[in-house]
Amino acid sequence: MESCEEVVIVGGGIAGLATAVALKRVGVQSLVLERSQELRATGGALTLFPNAWRALEVIGVANKLVSLYTTFNKEHVTNLMTGDYQEISFTHDGLRDGLGVRAVHRKVLLEALAEELPSDAVRFSSKLESIKDEIIDGSSISTLRFEDGSTIRAKVVIGCDGVHSVVAQWLGLTTPVRSGRSAVRAIAVFPDGHGFERDIQQFVDDGKRAGIVPINDKELFWFMTHTSLPPEIEMVSDPESIQNLIIDNLAKGFPPEYINVVRHTDPTTLSWAPLMFRYPWDLLIGQTWRGCVTVAGDAMHPMTPDLGQGGCTALEDAVVLARHIASSSRSSSDGFEKAIEDYVKERRVRVAGIIAGSYLSGWVQQGGIGWWGGVVGRFVRDHIFYRFVFKRLVKVSEFDCGRLTCGEC
Ligand SMILES: Cc1cc2nc3c(=O)[nH]c(=O)nc-3n(C[C@H](O)[C@H](O)[C@H](O)COP(=O)(O)OP(=O)(O)OC[C@H]3O[C@@H](n4cnc5c(N)ncnc54)[C@H](O)[C@@H]3O)c2cc1C
Known part of the structure; x- marks a missing residue:
């Protein structure tokens, strides 16, 4: 007989594992279903900004990583076409607070998250193929079907299955674009x-x-x-x-x-x-949740990597979602639905803004695309962007996603 789980998380990347850890901190058990045979760490390393470190601190994982990686003070930008040089300090204002800016191995980050979970909380070789929603005894239940033919029922489904998310597709979000x-x-x-x-x-x-x-x-x-x-x-x-x-x-x-x-x-x-991204307006007006099903991380807000915020915002998602679930009445599906709705409402404006800022930052820093784009992009980059705009965009990484206040915290 198929099992019925309270919370199923599809995808065991940064978003999925962090969400499972954050839920555990508020006393909610979840099952992570990952299509790979082991933790998958594509890309080698990533830079984590203060917003990510705050989220990692809240879920009790930061301390395992800060002793392994030291902070950066500056970024040096050299324009190879003009020879111009700019220095961007990471030691001003909000970037100095908290745990700074550090690069970490993806594998080490995933392992640090997974270690916080019981050994049977992540099930590998479980590739989600489809979702079906039905009402059973007055409650909304999702049936998840996997590639091997098995099925699992869940009250809550959180799609953390990356850019090509099956869960986002099921919700009706538009396909990310190149x-x-x-x-x-x-x-x-x-x-x-x-x-x-x-x-x-x-x-x-x-x-x-x-x-x-x-x-x-x-x-x-x-x-x-x-x-x-x-x-x-x-x-x-x-x-x-x-x-x-x-x-x-x-x-x-x-x-x-x-x-x-x-x-x-x-x-x-x-x-x-x-490099793929989702149009920001799709998050503002699109279907980012349905009943007790929603998305987090790249499944919700794929973005170009030009502000180094994809993984950082996935960690923020985990804390915000766990906070709303913790404060909901979980005895009924209505309680979960309200928590998910509140999570989406809290996240969508912020992440839509970061998608737009990342795209703009990448377009300008790379000197535009096409002939006219190139002329405009290079002018903006060489005379305006690093001097006036970049520092403002980087401020998104000073964000504090808040605390968790119940369960084990
Ligand atoms: C070039 C580049 C540089 C970047 N640099 C940074 C950086 O410096 N800082 C930063 O914060 N971010 C950076 N990012 C973004 C960051 O890599 C992503 O935002 C982050 O990995 C998203 O994590 P996630 O868990 O949402 O998705 P993913 O890491 O894609 O994880 C999704 C997981 O779901 C699994 N999965 C997929 N489909 C299914 C399915 N059907 N069933 C079951 N499991 C499934 C996958 O196997 C995977 O393990 C960069 C991205 C790129 C491309």
Whole structure:
């Protein structure tokens, strides 16, 4: 007989695991269903800003990570076309508060989250295929069908199943769109030390933006976002071919230290994908919840990575959702429905704004797309953006998503 769970979370990435941990903190048990056979950490590393660290502190995970990773003070941005140089400080105003800005290994973050859960709270090799909703004894129940033919019933379903979310599709949210840009990213390893300061280096060029982000003394995260190439080129998946394409083509003319970092890539961490986002207005007017089903993380708000906020806002989602569920009357499906509605109402304006800010930031930093876009984009980037706009956009990362106030907290 199929089991009936109170809360099912689809997807065991940052959003799914953080949501399960946040719910556990308020005394709500959940089951995470993940399609992979183990925790999946595509992309190697990510930068977490103060908003993410606040959320991690609230769910009791930050302390495990802060001793492993130190903070950044600055970002250095070099315009390779004009030679202009700008310095962005991470030690001003709200960015100085809390736990700062740090890059972490994705795998370490996922493991730190998963360790907080009982061993049977995450079920692997469980790929959701479809959802059916029905009313049983006056309560709304969802039946989830998986690729292997099994089914699970749940009172509450939280789709944390990433950009191509089955749950978002079922809700009726529009399919995320391509931004016209793609990103390559990986970790580079220097067994004898890389010798870089603990600052972020960024290089902007015509249609490209690249960066080097130290993780520790021996490892660096590097990335390049660029105007998308024809699909037959971007379908290459062999890490060595991608690395050669960067060195010989996309990063031609880049500083030798960037090329050297790319040469030290750990091939198992390399990924290359088009950058997708959801139109912000779809979150404002679209169906982000139905009954006791909703979405969080990239499933709700896929965004381009230009403000480094996708993972950070997924962690915020987890805390906000758990707070609303904790304060609801969970004895009836009406209580859960109200909690989910309140969660969506609290989140959608913020995340819609961040999607728009990220897109704008990426478009401008990369110097626009197309001929006219290029002229306008480069002018804005070189004369206005870093001086006046970027610091304001980065303020989104000073956000405090609040506390959890019951259960184990
Ligand atoms: C180039 C790049 C750089 C980035 N840099 C940063 C950064 O510096 N800082 C930052 O905060 N964010 C960054 N991001 C964004 C960040 O990676 C994402 O926002 C974050 O990983 C979202 O987490 P998630 O759990 O919502 O989704 P995902 O990480 O995609 O996890 C979804 C999970 O659901 C599972 N799943 C999918 N479908 C199903 C299904 N049908 N059934 C069951 N399971 C399923 C997947 O296997 C996966 O484990 C970056 C993104 C890119 C592309």
